[in-house]
Amino acid sequence: MSERILRGRILSFHREPVGPGDDDAFTYHEDGGLWIRDGMIAGCGSFDVVSQRAGVFDVIDHRPNLILPGFIDPHIHFPQVQVVASWGEQLLDWLRDYTFPEEMRFADPDHAARMAGAFFDLLTAHGTTTAVAYCAAHPNSAQAFFAEAHRRNMRMAGGKVMMDRNAPEGLIDTAQSGYDDSKALIGEWHGRGRLHYAITPRFAITSTPSQLAAAGALVAEFPDCYMQTHLSENHDEIAETLRLYPDARNYLDVYDTHGLLGEKALLGHCIHLEDREIARLAETGSHPVFCPTSNLFLGSGLFDDAGLRARGIVNAIATDIGGGTSFSMLQTLNEGYKVLQMQRQQTHPYRAFHWITRGNALALGLEDRIGTLDEGTEADVVVLNARATPEMKLRYETVETLAEELFLLMILGDDRAVAQTYVAGAPMKAPA
Numbered sequence: 001m002s003e004r005i006l007r008g009r010i011l012s013f014h015r016e017p018v019g020p021g022d023d024d025a026f027t028y029h030e031d032g033g034l035w036i037r038d039g040m041i042a043g044c045g046s047f048d049v050v051s052q053r054a055g056v057f058d059v060i061d062h063r064p065n066l067i068l069p070g071f072i073d074p075h076i077h078f079p080q081v082q083v084v085a086s087w088g089e090q091l092l093d094w095l096r097d098y099t100f101p102e103e104m105r106f107a108d109p110d111h112a113a114r115m116a117g118a119f120f121d122l123l124t125a126h127g128t129t130t131a132v133a134y135c136a137a138h139p140n141s142a143q144a145f146f147a148e149a150h151r152r153n154m155r156m157a158g159g160k161v162m163m164d165r166n167a168p169e170g171l172i173d174t175a176q177s178g179y180d181d182s183k184a185l186i187g188e189w190h191g192r193g194r195l196h197y198a199i200t201p202r203f204a205i206t207s208t209p210s211q212l213a214a215a216g217a218l219v220a221e222f223p224d225c226y227m228q229t230h231l232s233e234n235h236d237e238i239a240e241t242l243r244l245y246p247d248a249r250n251y252l253d254v255y256d257t258h259g260l261l262g263e264k265a266l267l268g269h270c271i272h273l274e275d276r277e278i279a280r281l282a283e284t285g286s287h288p289v290f291c292p293t294s295n296l297f298l299g300s301g302l303f304d305d306a307g308l309r310a311r312g313i314v315n316a317i318a319t320d321i322g323g324g325t326s327f328s329m330l331q332t333l334n335e336g337y338k339v340l341q342m343q344r345q346q347t348h349p350y351r352a353f354h355w356i357t358r359g360n361a362l363a364l365g366l367e368d369r370i371g372t373l374d375e376g377t378e379a380d381v382v383v384l385n386a387r388a389t390p391e392m393k394l395r396y397e398t399v400e401t402l403a404e405e406l407f408l409l410m411i412l413g414d415d416r417a418v419a420q421t422y423v424a425g426a427p428m429k430a431p432a
């Protein structure tokens with residue numbers, strides 16, 4: 001039995017904060033103890049109380065750093081680690097010129113395996129302990145993804161992209177093979193260890209109606225799998241979708257009529273939506289995923305977080321590597337803050353840190369397992385240092401409140417601010 005106590009300043013949210021003064025939305029222990037036993041959280045409270053309850057164990061002293069639940073990134077492309085920072089294009093040209101050629105390389109199992117190792121190293125270096133990932137079209141890219149996640153005992157979701165048109169020959173499947181390969185991967189990996197399968201039709205442009213029907217059949221057969229795709233990211237994409245699906249009432253209707261929506265549905269981007277689409281997202285309980293660094297990098301547009309929330313929709317927030325430009329959920333909050341500022345929407349740091357932990361867990365329906373530091377949940381944890389760089393250190397001198405510290409972390413922080421990441425209780429970084 002492996003047991004340890006992490007000592008430090010502990011912060012965990014138990015509901016979404018409604019405003020700057022909403023201190024009841026979280027638990028904060030100035031001198032806290034997080035008791036971890038066999039990969040699970042066995043207790044969380046003040047250090048004195050927890051250490052007495054636990055008996056004497058290995059204590060890892062993280063003071064004066066902050067201990068939070070590990071970050072959750074619900075939209076990221078595993079085969080785009082080497083696409084990040086590709087110059088000059090908007091969505092459709094960027095896909096054609098950079099992304100599709102790169103994803104072709106994942107036909108090679110050795111390349112896929114090497115990239116999987118690098119991918120999970122990068123996630124944990126940035127404090128991310130759960131992600132929902134797109135793999136490439138080749139089933140072996142998903143094999144590499146799941147095998148590596150399983151080896152590291154991470155709570156991960158992913159799926160091979162289904163795409164049977166409008167992409168290079170070496171990258172496309174068929175409606176039947178996309179169905180068969182996805183089903184085989186679900187059988188092999190979904191529910192194994194901490195893994196989940198995400199049924200992954202890439203987007204309407206790269207799937208024929210028969211392939212979306214096959215994806216819908218999978219959703220009906222495996223209702224506890226996620227379904228992920230892209231929606232209304234870019235004006236040319238929307239126009240092309242409506243040309244390819246002339247009977248659709250709008251973009252979302254393409255997915256709706258193929259049975260893809262629901263509480264397990266994660267829809268990347270959702271920027272240029274019609275009123276009727278917003279109403280259907282709300283009715284079906286589907287989740288838009290805000291991808292700020294990507295939306296700015298590809299010049300896609302501004303996500304209307306407040307507008308969607310006002311309709312009762314639960315939005316997630318994610319990196320979207322490699323359209324996105326940072327693996328860091330802190331930097332994602334930084335850019336997200338600016339995108340929302342442009343629309344006179346202010347994200348308070350309490351809400352921001354709730355969003356990348358429990359908020360994203362809620363969108364995934366996993367809030368009972370991850371996203372908090374509650375007793376009985378899984379010990380995925382990040383330790384943050386708000387004095388990690390010279391400029392952070394200097395700014396920290398004038399910080400007086402927890403909210404100010406969190407804001408400093410989300411504006412100036414990145415992987416350098418991540419002092420340690422624990423996956424199911426196991427440290428991922430060599431101690432400094």
Ligand code: GUN
Binds near residue numbers: 077099202203233323
């Ligand atoms: N739409 C379809 N595929 C992609 C992708 O790989 N990245 C982004 N940002 N949008 C997409």
Ligand code: ZN
Binds near residue numbers: 075076
């Ligand atoms: Zn994406």
